[in-house]
Amino acid sequence: MTNIIDLSIREKVYKKKKTQLSILNNFKLEVKAGEKIAIVGESGVGKSSLLNIIGLLDTDYSGEYTLFGSLTDNLHASELAQWRNQKVGFVLQESALIDSLTIEENIKLPLFYAGTEKNFFEPEYFENVINAIEIKSILKKKPLECSGGEKSRAVFARGIIMKPQIILSDEPTASLDVENRERIINLLFKMNEEFKTTIITVTHDLEVANRHDKVVHLERSK
Amino acid sequence: MRRSLFRFVDRFELCITYLFCFSLNLIFDYVKSLSVDSYILKAFLENFMNYQTLINFLFTFIVVVFHYQMLHRKKTEIYCRILVGDTILNITIRYTLECLMILGFVYLLSIAINIYLNFNLISNLYLVCIFVIYILISAVRVGKYETF
């Protein structure tokens, strides 16, 4: 099976006024379609930075990145945006919601950018997702009126609404109780089973990490 | 000032906005005091002079913008301060006093310039009243962020 992610980073540098921090030195990652990868490591090693690079949010690094067989360097900013919309789903922390929109509007936000040539919105699929993660009752509420668990589930729903080929999740269970944690993890894996979605999860939770096919340990650059 | 919601940049921005409004009023007074010979210039300046108060008032809206964005940005800070033992009343009082202090400082500066240029000292007073009203309205809004 061919790789859908072929990433080779020589260096990612964060510059501040007087200091500079180099992370992900000579890092390589190959991911096949349908794989479940967990990324673990201590704080500050670059787990979230790696996720941003994989998710096409960050292009400011030295190295090569081939996604779905295309070199991302050759992609225009609008193509990157289109891929983020249709091929990659982000499941971030609970605060990643727009406070002025209702939960339903937040979940359906990616549909705005999906274009008109294809109808991405499948009411049945939307219903299934809403029912599976039990957020029907909060659809008309604003994020500020919801609990942490409800917001996490809404972020999850937004991440999978486009049936992306890759789901990138950053600490998706960090602020959840055991019941909600299980629910989110099971949903992620169900996506993997049903649609062969590739899952890449950044987590501190080793129990969650071990349920993935591969665990990538990131270490601080020397 | 560790308890203040204001950082240097906030104080600087507020000073600049007040200073701008007072300066605008001062420039109007200054132009009025000039004996402009040119008929064209007179005709041009009259387009503004006739609406001095209205123009000044419209420009004070930038102070409203400052208060609005300042409080919006400080939502989390207000919430966190309350979490660690501060009270909304104390935060509101400190915020109001600091705004008034900055206003007072800039007003004194404008008075000094008015004295230097021999202009009417109370010509700026209506602006002070408007700004005090803005401060009081924004102080009421501080209370809204008590529960985040």
Add this chain to the structure above:
Amino acid sequence: MKLFEFFITKIFLRKVIFSIAMILLFFMANYTIFTATRLILSTFQGYQEVKSMNQEGTYIANLNPDSNIDMDAIAENGTQKVYDYLNNNFKYAFYTDGFIASLPNNDDMEISFSYMNEEYYKLNQFELSQGTDLNFDYQFNKDKEIPVLVGKGLSKTYPMGSTIKIELPVLEQSMTLKVQGVLKQNAYHSNFHALNSKNYYNFSVFLPVNQEFITHANIDLQLNGLMDIIILQTTKEKVTNLSEIMQDNLGLKFNFFSQKENFDYFNEYYLHSLKIMSIITLILVVIIICHSVWNALVSIRLMLKDFTINLLVGLSYSKLRKILYSYFGILFSINLIVIFFITAYSRYGSWLRKDAAFVTYGLFGLIGMDWFALLVVFLFDIIFGMIIVEIMLRKIKKIPISLGVLQ
């Protein structure tokens, strides 16, 4: 469109204070530019009018600013003596206006009569929408009717070929006037001593005057005609003599300036004034742009999360650029419409006040000068919009999406 609507209703209007601030700032900038452009344009039009008269050998009279007019001290034969001297020695263009007469008309306007001789009429080459040019060879008190031109506003009440019976105050006798032509709409006359101000002829009657007419006219017409009299094809020496004759007979000191002196005056006075005005406008506009940029950047601080979450789920920077341009396009359009209505109302105000000298015709009452100034404002707004949108985009791009999302 759906996306744009979403951004307007769910993001921009949620923090409506910034939109209001932007509209106010843009309004100030647009109003300043609009006012300055109209003033410059009006001065330029006045300059063009004077330029057509300001030729080699032409001298325009200008009452010395130190002179005091004492009507009682000026005898009618004094002014007549001056005209006799003028008739014998010079070719001159005579013009005077502002003589109000009660002439019934559909719009209840006070009608202004303008008197001019053939030389002045030839110099100005007034355009007519109907009829033929004025005839100056009539026999005063012998011909039954004097041919006149009327402004567009009067042409409804007094169409071509109609006659007007009126007691002319300047002759203190009743006359019959025959409408021989209708002036083109918005024909105007600039004040030679304040080129930016002008009177419109839409509710005026042009009366041709010849030597006989002037002789029979009262002192008001005779004296007013001398105030702006234009001496043609002459020399400095000859007009100096004329000035002395005028002083002897009227007790008033008149200056006659040559073409070069008039140009020098224009450069010194008008150009200087226009330069200062342009500098003031520029400073005001720069200050307003700085404020608008500050306002835009401050709004980004508060809307950053909204922007970046949209970027996260598929919004591209090019789409965001389009949205921002459209948003500012709407704000600018609101301002242009407001300025348009203010101008239309101000033009309409002349109709309400029955201020015949300022009444104009045009689409919604706006004349060419107003449309041109609106066009300049529109062009300025494009530049203004580009500056602000590009600065906003640069700011948004500088902040990593991942950071903005978790703001």
